[in-house]
Amino acid sequence: MLASQRQELILALVQRHGTVRLADLAERMGVTAVTVRRDVTALADRGLVQRVHGGITRPHRPNRTPTAPRPALGGATGRTLVGMVVPSVEYYWPHVVQGAQAAVASAGSRLVMRVSSYDPTEDRRQISALVDHGVRVVLAAPVVHGDAGLDLLRWLGSLPVPVVLMERLPPPELSTLALDAATTAHALGAGLGVRHLTALGHRAVALVTSRTSPTSTALRAGWAATTAELGLPHDTDLDIEVPSYGTPGWPPVYDEVLLHCAERGVRAMLVHADREAIGMVERARDLGIDVPGRLAVVSYDDEVAAASDPPLTAVRPQKHRLGQLAVELALGRAAEGDRRPVHRVQLWPTLEVRESCGAAAPASEL
Amino acid sequence: MLASQRQELILALVQRHGTVRLADLAERMGVTAVTVRRDVTALADRGLVQRVHGGITRPHRPNRTPTAPRPALGGATGRTLVGMVVPSVEYYWPHVVQGAQAAVASAGSRLVMRVSSYDPTEDRRQISALVDHGVRVVLAAPVVHGDAGLDLLRWLGSLPVPVVLMERLPPPELSTLALDAATTAHALGAGLGVRHLTALGHRAVALVTSRTSPTSTALRAGWAATTAELGLPHDTDLDIEVPSYGTPGWPPVYDEVLLHCAERGVRAMLVHADREAIGMVERARDLGIDVPGRLAVVSYDDEVAAASDPPLTAVRPQKHRLGQLAVELALGRAAEGDRRPVHRVQLWPTLEVRESCGAAAPASEL
DNA sequence: TCGTTTCCGTTCGGTTCCGCTCGCAACGAT
DNA sequence: ATCGTTGCGAGCGGAACCGAACGGAAACGA
Incomplete structure (x- = not known):
């Protein structure tokens, strides 16, 4: 049984039953769970199914709200802790951080910055640390190329908090990944x-x-x-x-x-x-x-x-502005949740x- | 039965009956009460249901303030007359106009709209009329293709007032034309x-x-x-x-x-x-x-x-938002002038x- | 024939999920 | 006031699930 055949079958089953367990798929097709997971990842990358723990469902279910719209706390949005992970603080990024810092401060909140180092593993480590630390939104400039970059982006898309990309865009293979982004042209x-x-x-x-x-x-x-x-x-x-x-x-x-x-x-x-x-x-x-x-x-x-x-x-x-902008995108997303459409903003440099x-x-x- | 399935079912039931008892849910889904409670907690954290003693209800409606009224930019944006030229008011554009109208109104200003008709000559006529009329910024969706379109864009770039393009981008021949733009993907x-x-x-x-x-x-x-x-x-x-x-x-x-x-x-x-x-x-x-x-x-x-x-x-x-966004871009430009870098924003549609x-x-x- | 690539399975460590149990709080009846 | 009932949260342990890494087999091209 070829991979494409399996994926076709998975699509048919999930379409038919609305939701399928990975274990069932593995048994039915006579392959191991890891293979099924790989197939499912491929389908999810193309936006054809949605992963949930233990199985998959059809995409675009009404339940598709992983990012939290602000609950009952209503007006008390003042205290949104903002996390930020930049790949370096020696070059380029300091100004971005300053811009973000200014924007966060003027919104009456607080910024927590971490430094990674152009390394997807480190990116992930720092971002999870921030999430554990309680940040409500994350600004990140992760590695996006290579298989590790793709994995990292997938993971970012599945985090329980909104993520805004800075100076990065998902590559074509993940062109439908719904993350906000601010980039420079x-x-x-x-x-x-x-x-x-x-x-x-x-x-x-x-x-x-x-x-x-x-x-x-x-x-x-x-x-x-x-x-x-x-x-x-x-x-x-x-x-x-x-x-x-x-x-x-x-x-x-x-x-x-x-x-x-x-x-x-x-x-x-x-x-x-x-x-x-x-x-x-x-x-x-x-x-x-x-x-x-x-x-x-x-x-x-x-x-x-x-x-x-x-x-x-x-x-x-316009690094300073880019930082500001990223914060605005993030706070907008935090305030509105999935009601807000994906924003992709490009800033031009000046001469x-x-x-x-x-x-x-x-x-x-x- | 997967966790996500259960949660979806809970949502459906509470939506339908307004209120559900946890014990009923447990029995109906064949899981213990503690599991139901955990599901309910997850939903409540996302603001999708509201917990009450012994059960859940639909979330409180009064908390209906998702669109935070944006504080006016800078300070002296009070009386900025905004001009807008759309190519049609029968199709697509009415919602954009409404969005722009709302944004302009909440900025305490006024919108002047004109209708062109997919005709570069008419576009230019209407826009000049607006400029003569004293608008401080122009939102436009002009013809951009063909020689006439190029000429028109060049002219827009040389106007004494800022111009923001809506649903239009300069073609590659004019890729460096420094106009802000808001487009839909x-x-x-x-x-x-x-x-x-x-x-x-x-x-x-x-x-x-x-x-x-x-x-x-x-x-x-x-x-x-x-x-x-x-x-x-x-x-x-x-x-x-x-x-x-x-x-x-x-x-x-x-x-x-x-x-x-x-x-x-x-x-x-x-x-x-x-x-x-x-x-x-x-x-x-x-x-x-x-x-x-x-x-x-x-x-x-x-x-x-x-x-x-x-x-x-x-x-x-997201037409309504596009209108809003165009106004924000325009007011930002009006407030800051050339110090502000060119913004190119893309909004994703939703399904x-x-x-x-x-x-x-x-x-x-x- | 020898890399190289692709595909798939195994193993392992960590996470998530779920039910059991216990202690606490709220309510109502005696 | 006391007791039983019901609901709730926290902690524990087992099971399921997941991702990462390694290795083998088949296909492919030089």
């Missing part, structure tokens, strides 16, 4: 940088990334799309990966990138993360390449870009024009 | 309908559309994607276009569709717009095709679907299960 942000440089006359823009994060992937996609649209070269040797600023042996690698670009006549680059952009400018100065005179640099991040010399033009993801591209006169900012 | 909604029918055992789902609107296009895409994912047939003769209900000569066309599906063994369809779905059911009855017995119908729209006979299961775009698919058998569970 990173790909579009890369496009902003490329367009800005193009508008300044550059006919080629290199992309330099240093981290293998979801953000870098999005930036690559945006860079490729925009360069293609604008008719700029986008061969693979303009999509450059470098070690992080400060890792052993970084300067010669950066130098090589600079020389490579100079050879190719590329005088503009978009660099992911401020530190790497600053490192690039630093090496350029040592090599006698004037910024912005002979090389225009746009940083993607804008945490410390303004403090560089020269101040770096940067694409700025902060400074001096590293020769676009703004230094005094133009008054 | 129609493609996903079509997927919800298809998945529901598939979960009920149907191995083929036809799509019937009647309007050449952006919505129909999205539905087609969602239908194609979901059928492909689920391994259902998605040849072009299951993607059917019909004239609107009531246009001259509609009945024979609908009949033909019904016969075609019957021949192909297709016994489930997703129909765009309630009126057409109702027309389809009407013709099916005349042809002796029982709904839901021999044909399952899901409507996409849910304006009057509940009033049909039998009541139609429908996918429900309202009724009787036209044979899924809901409310009384069958006794």
Whole structure:
């Protein structure tokens, strides 16, 4: 008996009886329970059945309210403890946390933050700890790729408290997972940088990334799309990966990138993360390449870009707002429960024009 | 008997009789009182029933304040005149307008609505009229396709007042046009309908559309994607276009569709717009095709679907909320200006299960 | 022929569910 | 006031259930 046959049969049975026990299915089909569970997981992922303890039911039953709408306590919504799990507090996320903190505070409540580390197991551990700790809603930026990511997302969808994703979306395999999400349009942000440089006359823009994060992937996609649209070269040797600023042996690698670009006549680059952009400018100065005179640099991040010399033009993801927004989504969900439709919000980054591209006169900012 | 089944039954009984004794439940379901108590506790925690000594009752109604009136943004939003241009007031848009109206009113302001007619020239005329009239923000659902649409969008982007798009997004050629937008995930909604029918055992789902609107296009895409994912047939003769209900000569066309599906063994369809779905059911009855017995119908729209006979299961775009949301986006933009990043919000439709698919058998569970 | 992938079963540790039992509180009758 | 009845909550132990990890078998391609 093939897997697809079994699943077909399971569908037929659950449709017919409304609810089926896994043990019965296992016996009837002559396979073990774990196999049935696997089949059921596959069906549940596609939204065709709904799992319950010990069996399955048809989806979209009236009973489909795992997330609690606020009970009798009525007006006393003031004390909604908000949990938050971010993958790092060294990069990117601090501003998101601050935004969330501000929003939670202004709602008269309290935020409990935990740090994971781009690890699905750790994500899960921290989130369960928060739930045990009594938080009423969870903001999370978990790992979503790979099998472990899928499992984690499934688990998030089955938690008794609402979950809001930050800077993450379920992959296509789980496209119907009903979680709210707040994301930044990173790909579009890369496009902003490329367009800005193009508008300044550059006919080629290199992309330099240093981290293998979801953000870098999005930036690559945006860079490729925009360069293609604008008719700029986008061969693979303009999509450059470098070690992080400060890792052993970084300067010669950066130098090589600079020389490579100079050879190719590329005088503009978009660099992911401020530190790497600053490192690039630093090496350029040592090599006698004037910024912005002979090389225009746009940083993607804008945490410390303004403090560089020269101040770096940067694409700025709206991290603070993203945190705020995530809290608003979460509190809205907590207040309304499943009556509220799924919200997916995307924020655009902004372009902060400074001096590293020769676009703004230094005094133009008054 | 599974726990979830018991809880569902308890809900049904308390709904039906208003009040139930725990001892009766225990006896009826063949479990001990302590188990019933635990089930009841779970339901009460979710606010679905209310405990009383010796039994349970329906939850208190007076606690009917789910939609928390949102405190006005910033502060000085008091007198912001909001302009709104919708392409029609006969179909779809009235609910959006009502939602916007409610939101504007609760912000202590006033809404000025105009109707265009899927015509870019008219769109522009109405919007300029509103701007001249002194509105501070504009909500619009303009034509966005074709050269005229592009021009119109460019013009909207250059207006001195903020513009929020409703159910529209700039096409890829203008993907960087910095307008806020609130849209419905129609493609996903079509997927919800298809998945529901598939979960009920149907191995083929036809799509019937009647309007050449952006919505129909999205539905087609969602239908194609979901059928492909689920391994259902998605040849072009299951993607059917019909004239609107009531246009001259509609009945024979609908009949033909019904016969075609019957021949192909297709016994489930997703129909765009309630009126057409109702027309389809009407013709099916005349042809002796029982709904839901021999044909399952899901409507996409849910304006009057509940009033049909039998009541139609429908996918429900959250129009009212979309209107609210558009106003919130607009007021936020008006209050903050360009400091505010572009917001792109997507709302998911919900699935309202009724009787036209044979899924809901409310009384069958006794 | 040798990986590689896919599918399925086994094992194991942890969780959930459920009934039993006990002590406490509320009510009503004597 | 006392006692029996009924309902309720808490704790305990057994059973069922679940997920994760490991390993074997078959299918597939080079």
